[in-house]
Amino acid sequence: xxxxxxxxxxxxxxxxxxxxxxxxxxxxxxxxxxxxxxxxxxxxxxxxxxxxxxxxxxxxxxxxxxxxxxxxxxxxxxxxxxxxxxxxxxxxxxxxxxxxxxxxxxxxxxxxxxxxxxxxxxxxxxxxxxxxxxxxxxxxxxxxxxxxxxxxxxxxxxxxxxxxxxxxxxxxxxxxxxxxxxxxxxxxxxxxxxxxxxxxxxxxxxxxxxxxxxxxxxxxxxxxxxxxxxxxxxxxxxxxxxxxxxxxxxxxxxxxxxxxxxxxxxxxxxxxxxxxxxxxxxxxxxxxxxxxxxxxxxxxxxxxxxxxxxxxxxxxxxxxxxxxxxxxxxxxxxxxxxxxxxxxxxxxxxxxxxxxxxxxxxxxxxxxxxxxxxxxxxxxxxxxxxxxxxxxxxxxxxxxxxxxxxxxxxxxxxxxxxxxxxxxxxxxxxxxxxxxxxxxxxxxxxxxxxxxxxxxxxxxxx
Amino acid sequence: xxxxxxxxxxxxxxxxxxxxxxxxxxxxxxxxxxxxxxxxxxxxxxxxxxxxxxxxxxxxxxxxxxxxxxxxxxxxxxxxxxxxxxxxxxxxxxxxxxxxxxxxxxxxxxxxxxxxxxxxxxxxxxxxxxxxxxxxxxxxxxxxxxxxxxxxxxxxxxxxxxxxxxxxxxxxxxxxxxxxxxxxxxxxxxxxxxxxxxxxxxxxxxxxxxxxxxxxxxxxxxxxxxxxxxxxxxxxxxxxxxxxxxxxxxxxxxxxxxxxxxxxxxxxxxxxxxxxxxxxxxxxxxxxxxxxxxxxxxxxxxxxxxxxxxxxxxxxxxxxxxxxxxxxx
Numbered sequence: 001x002x003x004x005x006x007x008x009x010x011x012x013x014x015x016x017x018x019x020x021x022x023x024x025x026x027x028x029x030x031x032x033x034x035x036x037x038x039x040x041x042x043x044x045x046x047x048x049x050x051x052x053x054x055x056x057x058x059x060x061x062x063x064x065x066x067x068x069x070x071x072x073x074x075x076x077x078x079x080x081x082x083x084x085x086x087x088x089x090x091x092x093x094x095x096x097x098x099x100x101x102x103x104x105x106x107x108x109x110x111x112x113x114x115x116x117x118x119x120x121x122x123x124x125x126x127x128x129x130x131x132x133x134x135x136x137x138x139x140x141x142x143x144x145x146x147x148x149x150x151x152x153x154x155x156x157x158x159x160x161x162x163x164x165x166x167x168x169x170x171x172x173x174x175x176x177x178x179x180x181x182x183x184x185x186x187x188x189x190x191x192x193x194x195x196x197x198x199x200x201x202x203x204x205x206x207x208x209x210x211x212x213x214x215x216x217x218x219x220x221x222x223x224x225x226x227x228x229x230x231x232x233x234x235x236x237x238x239x240x241x242x243x244x245x246x247x248x249x250x251x252x253x254x255x256x257x258x259x260x261x262x263x264x265x266x267x268x269x270x271x272x273x274x275x276x277x278x279x280x281x282x283x284x285x286x287x288x289x290x291x292x293x294x295x296x297x298x299x300x301x302x303x304x305x306x307x308x309x310x311x312x313x314x315x316x317x318x319x320x321x322x323x324x325x326x327x328x329x330x331x332x333x334x335x336x337x338x339x340x341x342x343x344x345x346x347x348x349x350x351x352x353x354x355x356x357x358x359x360x361x362x363x364x365x366x367x368x369x370x371x372x373x374x375x376x377x378x379x380x381x382x383x384x385x386x387x388x389x390x391x392x393x394x395x396x397x398x399x400x401x402x403x404x405x406x407x408x409x410x411x412x413x414x415x416x417x418x419x420x421x422x423x424x425x426x427x428x429x430x431x432x433x434x435x436x437x438x439x440x441x442x443x444x445x446x447x448x449x450x451x452x453x454x455x456x457x458x459x460x461x462x
Numbered sequence: 463x464x465x466x467x468x469x470x471x472x473x474x475x476x477x478x479x480x481x482x483x484x485x486x487x488x489x490x491x492x493x494x495x496x497x498x499x500x501x502x503x504x505x506x507x508x509x510x511x512x513x514x515x516x517x518x519x520x521x522x523x524x525x526x527x528x529x530x531x532x533x534x535x536x537x538x539x540x541x542x543x544x545x546x547x548x549x550x551x552x553x554x555x556x557x558x559x560x561x562x563x564x565x566x567x568x569x570x571x572x573x574x575x576x577x578x579x580x581x582x583x584x585x586x587x588x589x590x591x592x593x594x595x596x597x598x599x600x601x602x603x604x605x606x607x608x609x610x611x612x613x614x615x616x617x618x619x620x621x622x623x624x625x626x627x628x629x630x631x632x633x634x635x636x637x638x639x640x641x642x643x644x645x646x647x648x649x650x651x652x653x654x655x656x657x658x659x660x661x662x663x664x665x666x667x668x669x670x671x672x673x674x675x676x677x678x679x680x681x682x683x684x685x686x687x688x689x690x691x692x693x694x695x696x697x698x699x700x701x702x703x704x705x706x707x708x709x710x711x712x713x714x715x716x717x718x719x720x721x722x723x724x725x726x727x728x729x730x731x732x733x734x735x736x737x738x739x740x741x742x743x744x745x746x747x748x749x750x751x752x753x754x755x756x757x758x759x760x761x762x763x764x765x766x767x768x769x770x771x772x773x774x775x776x777x778x779x780x781x782x783x784x785x786x787x788x789x790x791x
Contacts, residue, residue: 126695128691128694128695130686132595218700221697222697222698222699223697224697225694225695225696225697226695226696226697226698227697230695230696231695233688233691233692233695235688238687238688238689239688239689239691239692240689240692241689241692241693241707241710241711242689242711242785242786242787243710243711243714243784243785243786244707244710245786252696252698253696253697256696256697256698257697289786289787291786291787302692305692305696309696309697
């Protein structure tokens with residue numbers, strides 16, 4: 001699970017420690033934890049973790065997490081999100097006050113180096129942080145869901161077919177052998193005819209609701225995951241269950257999220273999904289086990305799985321990292337097609353600036369658990385403002401450059417357990433000014449859509 | 463598949479031959495043998511034993527030649543399906559070992575204990591894993607660790623003292639009430655079960671620990687894997703995630719472990735049987751061992767070796783059944 005992330009963080013801590021112990025930098029006091037300190041941390045963590053785990057399990061009425069969007073054009077609004085890992089070395093602030101939103105029908109890219117909190121942000125949105133260590137501590141994640149409407153009994157409300165006069169069309173009720181069912185007087189029994197969509201699935205009434213995902217108990221997340229938002233993970237090789245066939249794993253989504261779905265319908269739909277993501281011979285892949293497929297095929301299966309619930313938001317967590325470049329291009333093209341098909345949005349997480357340039361409408365740049373710059377793709381690529389974003393741009397290998405060595409940003413990310421109270425990038429920045437030793441820079445708006453958190457752009461009066 | 467099984471069976475036969483040779487050599491190398499013990503007994507009872515008589519004895523029991531000679535004689539007899547007669551009471555070895563009173567008792571205890579072991583240990587392991595680092599996990603872990611650490615002679619004796627001597631709920635030892643004729647079959651079975659309860663309880667409690675730890679470790683490993691995260695991301699309920707997606711993967715090592723248990727079903731629990739005075743195969747084999755009853759020990763151990771080899775083969779076949787990634791060739 002998120003151990004990955006945690007591990008990365010741990011690695012960073014280790015790296016940091018190694019650096020501190022190196023003779024050149026030593027002298028800054030002790031750089032280890034005594035047994036007593038570790039026990040104290042563990043005790044404090046256990047208390048916190050228990051509190052959050054309890055909150056995840058308790059039952060609350062829907063009204064407690066129903067909310068309103070700030071901007072109705074958005075499908076997801078993340079506000080002041082804090083996701084921490086309570087490790088024995090201390091609290092790792094993996095996501096530390098992240099705010100951004102995803103407008104409907106757009107692709108938002110999140111970039112940043114490994115361990116900057118990109119994946120943890122996406123996991124927080126799905127509420128997939130591995131407890132008890134990983135917890136959303138603060139903030140809200142507002143998501144506009146298009147959920148089935150329910151009557152008083154909690155059943156779905158079917159939509160009936162109507163003729164041109166607006167009357168509900170009645171259809172005869174049939175016996176099992178196909179003959180018409182008659183009532184006592186010998187009159188045929190009829191029932192209102194339910195509207196069916198193109199693939200023969202009954203239509204039910206839907207309504208838009210805004211949920212605050214950060215406050216939802218995990219039980220209520222079941223109706224959001226897979227149906228409202230789906231996720232494509234970065235590890236196609238290990239993300240499919242090795243002991244079930246592809247078909248079995250795909251069918252599950254349909255059976256779970258499409259009301260009234262039968263096994264045969266699920267199979268039909270799964271094969272259609274496989275076909276849609278460009279798999280040749282979908283019937284054969286349907287019956288295959290994951291280990292019989294290549295990495296690219298598996299990633300396509302993962303995408304098909306994400307599509308099967310007809311989600312409004314697809315979160316793609318480094319979907320092409322494990323794939324070679326040709327497959328990567330195909331998968332990205334697939335994502336571009338998808339956006340129009342699902343009439344929803346994509347949250348694309350990657351460390352590959354090339355991918356972002358090709359795909360994203362808006363870009364969010366993260367560094368050490370915080371957003372340091374955000375704007376439209378063209379703003380970020382043509383006018384990067386933050387020294388870190390500029391550094392990222394420079395460190396991208398290009399065909400044209402003649403320089404022998406690729407640019408790299410000097411230094412390392414600060415220790416995520418002991419974050420400084422000044423700008424996290426100060427130690428690595430070549431454009432520091434006096435103010436940089438002061439408090440952490442606020443977001444500065446430089447254009448209607450472009451924001452940057454850097455003292456270089458603070459307005460003159462403050 | 464068929465070819466694979468035939469190949470494995472042929473290999474198994476070779477292994478069994480090797481096992482029999484080593485066993486026989488070890489038995490003959492024991493510092494004492496059956497004849498020597500018998501002579502000591504005779505001498506102790508004041509009888510005069512001549513050297514000729516001793517030679518005669520060695521000859522009668524087939525222990526006069528070299529070790530290899532003895533081995534091949536034994537092997538030749540086995541190929542003629544003659545497993546020999548017990549040195550101690552001159553009865554046919556096969557009849558002695560596969561006596562329903564001996565093998566039957568041990569098998570009954572072991573089979574019931576194994577069923578309960580799995581029924582208790584697997585759910586415990588799963589709850590401990592799904593509630594890792596919680597109070598429940600710690601309580602379960604500590605209890606089963608106590609179970610692992612208790613020696614069977616002590617724990618068996620303790621149960622006996624509490625439930626049989628002090629509380630009197632169960633009979634102290636033996637297989638049935640002495641000198642009682644049963645009115646009905648139901649009564650007989652009831653009495654048998656009452657006698658078997660404490661031995662089975664001892665075996666179950668002592669064996670749960672290892673199985674539970676194994677389940678917990680496997681489950682934790684599986685629960686941390688990427689495909690479980692995928693299953694959760696689909697919107698599956700936690701119970702489906704655990705009992706469908708995680709459990710099938712946790713089962714892989716458990717099922718193969720089950721095949722490995724086959725020999726232990728028939729080997730008998732030597733110490734527990736001795737503590738509770740059961741005439742199981744375990745205590746019988748222990749007795750045969752101390753008296754150097756070569757035909758009995760050879761047959762008993764070869765039977766267990768055969769079961770072990772078959773168990774391993776079965777485990778491999780089971781692997782292919784439960785894990786689609788495994789292909790036998």
